[in-house]
Amino acid sequence: MAEITYREALKRALREELARDPEVVVWGEDIVAYGGGGAYAVTAGLAKEFPGRIRDTPIAEEAIVGVAIGAAMGGVRPVVELMTINFALVAWDQIVNHAAKQHHMFNGTINVPMVMRSPAGFGRTAATHSQNFDAWLASVPGLKVVEPATPYDAKGLLKSAIRDNDPVFFIEHLQLYGTRGEVPDTEYLIPLGVSDRKREGKHLTVVTWGRMLVETMKAAQKLATEGIELDVIDLRTLRPMDLSLAIESVKKTNRAIVVEEGWRSIGLGAEVVASLQEAAFHYLDAPVARVAGLEVPMPYARNLERATVPFADDVIAAVHAMMANQY
Amino acid sequence: MVLIRVFEDKCAEMYAKAKIAGFLHLYNGQEAIAVGALAALRPDDDLVTHYRDHGYALARGLDVPAVMAELYGRSGGTTGGRGGSMHIADVSKHFWGGYAIVGGHLPLATGLAYAAVHHKTDRVVLCVMGEGSTNIGTFHATLNWAQLWRLPVIFLVENNQYAMGTALSVHSSVTEIYKKALAYDMCAERADGKDVLAMRDAVARLAERARKGEGPALLEAVTYRFRGHSMADSDVQRPREEVNEQKQRDPITMFLNDVLFKQNLIAQAEVDQIQKDVEAEVEAAAQFADASPEPELNTLYKDIYAQSVENMQVDGSLIRPATVLSRNGKHG
Numbered sequence: 159m160a161e162i163t164y165r166e167a168l169k170r171a172l173r174e175e176l177a178r179d180p181e182v183v184v185w186g187e188d189i190v191a192y193g194g195g196g197a198y199a200v201t202a203g204l205a206k207e208f209p210g211r212i213r214d215t216p217i218a219e220e221a222i223v224g225v226a227i228g229a230a231m232g233g234v235r236p237v238v239e240l241m242t243i244n245f246a247l248v249a250w251d252q253i254v255n256h257a258a259k260q261h262h263m264f265n266g267t268i269n270v271p272m273v274m275r276s277p278a279g280f281g282r283t284a285a286t287h288s289q290n291f292d293a294w295l296a297s298v299p300g301l302k303v304v305e306p307a308t309p310y311d312a313k314g315l316l317k318s319a320i321r322d323n324d325p326v327f328f329i330e331h332l333q334l335y336g337t338r339g340e341v342p343d344t345e346y347l348i349p350l351g352v353s354d355r356k357r358e359g360k361h362l363t364v365v366t367w368g369r370m371l372v373e374t375m376k377a378a379q380k381l382a383t384e385g386i387e388l389d390v391i392d393l394r395t396l397r398p399m400d401l402s403l404a405i406e407s408v409k410k411t412n413r414a415i416v417v418e419e420g421w422r423s424i425g426l427g428a429e430v431v432a433s434l435q436e437a438a439f440h441y442l443d444a445p446v447a448r449v450a451g452l453e454v455p456m457p458y459a460r461n462l463e464r465a466t467v468p469f470a471d472d473v474i475a476a477v478h479a480m481m482a483n484q485y
Numbered sequence: 486m487v488l489i490r491v492f493e494d495k496c497a498e499m500y501a502k503a504k505i506a507g508f509l510h511l512y513n514g515q516e517a518i519a520v521g522a523l524a525a526l527r528p529d530d531d532l533v534t535h536y537r538d539h540g541y542a543l544a545r546g547l548d549v550p551a552v553m554a555e556l557y558g559r560s561g562g563t564t565g566g567r568g569g570s571m572h573i574a575d576v577s578k579h580f581w582g583g584y585a586i587v588g589g590h591l592p593l594a595t596g597l598a599y600a601a602v603h604h605k606t607d608r609v610v611l612c613v614m615g616e617g618s619t620n621i622g623t624f625h626a627t628l629n630w631a632q633l634w635r636l637p638v639i640f641l642v643e644n645n646q647y648a649m650g651t652a653l654s655v656h657s658s659v660t661e662i663y664k665k666a667l668a669y670d671m672c673a674e675r676a677d678g679k680d681v682l683a684m685r686d687a688v689a690r691l692a693e694r695a696r697k698g699e700g701p702a703l704l705e706a707v708t709y710r711f712r713g714h715s716m717a718d719s720d721v722q723r724p725r726e727e728v729n730e731q732k733q734r735d736p737i738t739m740f741l742n743d744v745l746f747k748q749n750l751i752a753q754a755e756v757d758q759i760q761k762d763v764e765a766e767v768e769a770a771a772q773f774a775d776a777s778p779e780p781e782l783n784t785l786y787k788d789i790y791a792q793s794v795e796n797m798q799v800d801g802s803l804i805r806p807a808t809v810l811s812r813n814g815k816h817g
Contacts, residue, residue, distance in 0.1 A: 218626035228596020265564035266788035267576045323791040351794035
């Protein structure tokens with residue numbers, strides 16, 4: 159099994175699905191000519207392999223998503239790249255009022271089998287280019303929302319998303335494209351809607367997703383040297399959200415922290431906390447805690463940016479605080 | 486056209502009787518556009534419209550009782566009561582729906598046109614909107630894209646002179662709407678939206694060139710609403726003289742007097758019979774709608790997703806695991 163980057167894993171998923179199904183097309187801003195294939199190089203080289211099926215589009219997110227919806231209604235399977243998730247706001251009407259509504263509002267007679275790929279997160283990109291909209295997206299019935307954290311999951315989930323008959327918003331992360339992990343050369347799929355235990359431990363449950371899984375795993379490694387074993391649950395899919403593993407884990411460890419990069423208030427973590435206490439209140443030895451991003455527009459300056467989003471140290475501090483308290 | 490007129494009048498009556506609720510946008514005065522445009526197209530050409538969609542549904546040959554039942558919010562409706570007046574659809578007749586976010590359906594129509602090309606068919610797409618939608622960004626983004634990719638879509642703008650209650654000269658810097666398409670090097674025409682044959686001929690011409698791969702077009706149909714924007718509109722903003730003057734040019738009587746009678750194609754007795762038949766048909770539709778049951782409550786969660794995934798329950802409406810559902814009896 160070879161170690162490849164998250165970026166390469168995504169490209170392999172696209173390549174395999176393009177080769178498998180002639181209905182699959184890939185559209186986006188600057189995904190063909192620019193720099194050889196995409197602002198983050200995920201589609202590099204694909205246009206040559208699949209002539210006419212990888213296309214550069216105008217900078218017009220509402221049209222990128224909307225034309226893809228129409229094509230999907232007509233039986234095509236478009237995968238569109240929105241250069242950053244912040245630009246998805248330009249297409250919000252199409253995502254929420256159209257993609258998510260078609261199947262139900264038209265009584266099951268219209269399908270929208272499409273994928274919207276887009277990176278969230280930060281990278282010295284300042285306030286309008288550093289956001290997370292996982293909670294917004296995951297709150298919409300009719301959408302499926304996926305946020306893989308590892309190259310292995312990224313490939314398997316993207317392939318499933320492309321084959322899925324519903325609109326799937328596939329959230330990537332600027333800081334993850336270069337991360338590496340083992341990915342089999344043989345084909346595999348990871349089903350949507352299934353969470354995954356990324357590390358087995360008995361002392362405390364951490365529920366997380368996306369980039370924060372990477373930070374949580376770093377924290378878990380460090381904490382293990384102190385004798386604290388984290389049970390790490392990666393949600394992978396945010397809607398529909400599979401909390402069965404997380405609940406089972408909390409019943410074992412009796413302590414839980416939800417770790418997310420986005421803004422704390424009214425974030426997705428709040429939903430997870432609420433669900434955990436609904437399902438496992440009597441098992442909890444401590445209130446479920448949250449590690450989350452600070453509620454400020456992201457500054458450009460390096461030190462301020464780093465202060466805004468959580469890293470492994472923040473997870474460690476939260477674990478220490480919870481383990482120190484005797485309830 | 487007579488069917489649409491009688492249907493819409495019945496809708497107004499039933500709205501007043503609270504059989505129909507919410508938004509109800511009637512098509513009186515604009516009938517020649519839908520009837521003329523669809524007469525020029527094949528039944529397998531795709532149709533996507535704005536929310537003033539009853540006329541298109543009837544002109545496309547949708548089941549009249551089902552359309553009425555949809556307005557009543559009943560299970561016998563075109564989408565089982567899910568959509569209501571603004572979202573009539575019948576995919577089996579290539580009517581992909583009425584849409585209610587102004588301009589939001591334009592890219593969808595363009596995507597359907599892409600699908601037609603992708604699947605190597607010669608279908609064209611008719612995309613209907615009001616002139617108010619030509620100010621929204623999505624209009625411009627879509628026209629640019631459709632022309633850029635030479636997609637077979639006809640943008641039909643029903644210019645009824647008012648965006649809701651705002652007059653054309655107040656809401657648009659360009660009042661000859663077809664000119665907006667010229668900015669994208671798109672074929673653009675203007676026609677009398679009250680002349681059903683002019684509409685048919687214009688759409689036929691534009692559909693033929695789109696079918697041949699010559700690209701999209703925009704057709705401005707100049708028309709006028711005989712009623713307010715919706716049933717909620719008191720219509721105080723339009724001068725009475727203007728409304729009355731417009732009603733002098735009624736598309737139905739125009740077609741009757743200028744074409745059918747003039748060329749001896751129809752006798753008065755036949756006209757009377759059509760009126761009578763249509764009134765009976767619409768009355769029967771209203772009775773069907775009234776008798777049609779409301780949708781079952783247990784269908785509420787049906788079809789939120791086309792495809793279920795593992796751990797999803799009740800058709801995927803919930804994000805909670807089953808353990809919570811059984812504890813609470815319903816989702817929290």
